[in-house]
Amino acid sequence: MRLTKVFVPDELPDSPCDFYPVPDVEGTLLAQVTAIACLATINSSTISYRSENEGKLFVNLVVFPPGRGKFTEKSASKMSGHTDGVSFPLRGQSDPENGRIAPSPDFVCLSALRNPNKVPTMVVPLTSLMEKLSEEQITELQKPQYMLGSQLTFREGMKEILGDELMVDNAQLLFYVDDSWWIRFSHRTTQTAETDDKLAQEAMDALKDACADCAIPVALEPGDIALVNNRIALHGRSKVGEEYGGQTRWLLRAYGLDISEINSEQWHEGSNFMLYP
Numbered sequence: 001m002r003l004t005k006v007f008v009p010d011e012l013p014d015s016p017c018d019f020y021p022v023p024d025v026e027g028t029l030l031a032q033v034t035a036i037a038c039l040a041t042i043n044s045s046t047i048s049y050r051s052e053n054e055g056k057l058f059v060n061l062v063v064f065p066p067g068r069g070k071f072t073e074k075s076a077s078k079m080s081g082h083t084d085g086v087s088f089p090l091r092g093q094s095d096p097e098n099g100r101i102a103p104s105p106d107f108v109c110l111s112a113l114r115n116p117n118k119v120p121t122m123v124v125p126l127t128s129l130m131e132k133l134s135e136e137q138i139t140e141l142q143k144p145q146y147m148l149g150s151q152l153t154f155r156e157g158m159k160e161i162l163g164d165e166l167m168v169d170n171a172q173l174l175f176y177v178d179d180s181w182w183i184r185f186s187h188r189t190t191q192t193a194e195t196d197d198k199l200a201q202e203a204m205d206a207l208k209d210a211c212a213d214c215a216i217p218v219a220l221e222p223g224d225i226a227l228v229n230n231r232i233a234l235h236g237r238s239k240v241g242e243e244y245g246g247q248t249r250w251l252l253r254a255y256g257l258d259i260s261e262i263n264s265e266q267w268h269e270g271s272n273f274m275l276y277p
């Protein structure tokens with residue numbers, strides 16, 4: 001869902017060069033308040049995970065200057081289709097080994113502050129993907145035969161909190177939940193659990209091909225907010241380019257989740273918005 005011109009991003013400083021801090025000015029404040037209000041209207045609380053960017057509720061999605069290794073590289077490049085928090089369970093389910101692990105977000109909320117080159121965010125609806133998959137492939141994707149790693153932004157924090165990056169060994173990618181399909185997937189961090197499982201691999205390859213065919217480009221403009229349903233869509237983006245700072249692309253990202261069934265252990269101690277891990 002794209003909301004057009006829902007806040008006025010005035011008085012912005014140069015685009016920052018890191019996930020945080022979010023500069024404390026009127027434009028970013030309006031973007032954040034509007035995002036929280038939009039999420040609230042769809043029954044989602046604005047949440048974060050302590051393991052990602054120290055649990056900051058809003059982070060800058062910007063290009064990083066040289067010298068930050070993989071982060072610099074990723075910040076400028078294309079992102080293939082993924083769900084955010086892919087190694088976390090779906091809402092209503094639990095991690096097979098650690099019941100404290102909170103669910104992945106229901107929504108990814110992107111507020112656009114700057115996007116001068118109109119670099120599109122890509123949205124891939126699951127309904128379109130399903131139409132491209134055969135019944136056999138859909139069956140394979142529902143089997144617990146995939147291995148999921150965590151996204152780069154979570155890795156350091158997970159090492160601190162869990163001792164290691166969270167990996168899920170026997171994961172399904174597709175789920176039939178309450179009469180509808182849900183997905184968890186990331187091009188970069190998903191593999192088959194067994195290296196020579198042909199059917200599992202073919203089904204995943206078909207899913208990747210379908211993604212390429214079904215991606216809808218959404219070039220966010222300053223003042224726009226995109227609410228991407230992280231259960232029934234994948235998202236990504238086109239290449240951004242190496243230029244950083246100044247007037248370059250700058251989005252704020254937050255996550256939304258229906259927290260009505262989150263138990264007390266799944267919160268980071270002492271916080272009412274940061275989840276574990």
Ligand SMILES: O=C(O)CCC(=O)C(=O)O
Nearest residue numbers: 061079120121235236237
């Ligand atoms: O930059 C974008 O448009 C999306 C970024 C994204 O999906 C992410 O950082 O996980």
Ligand SMILES: [Fe+2]
Nearest residue numbers: 082083084235
């Ligand atoms: Fe994402």
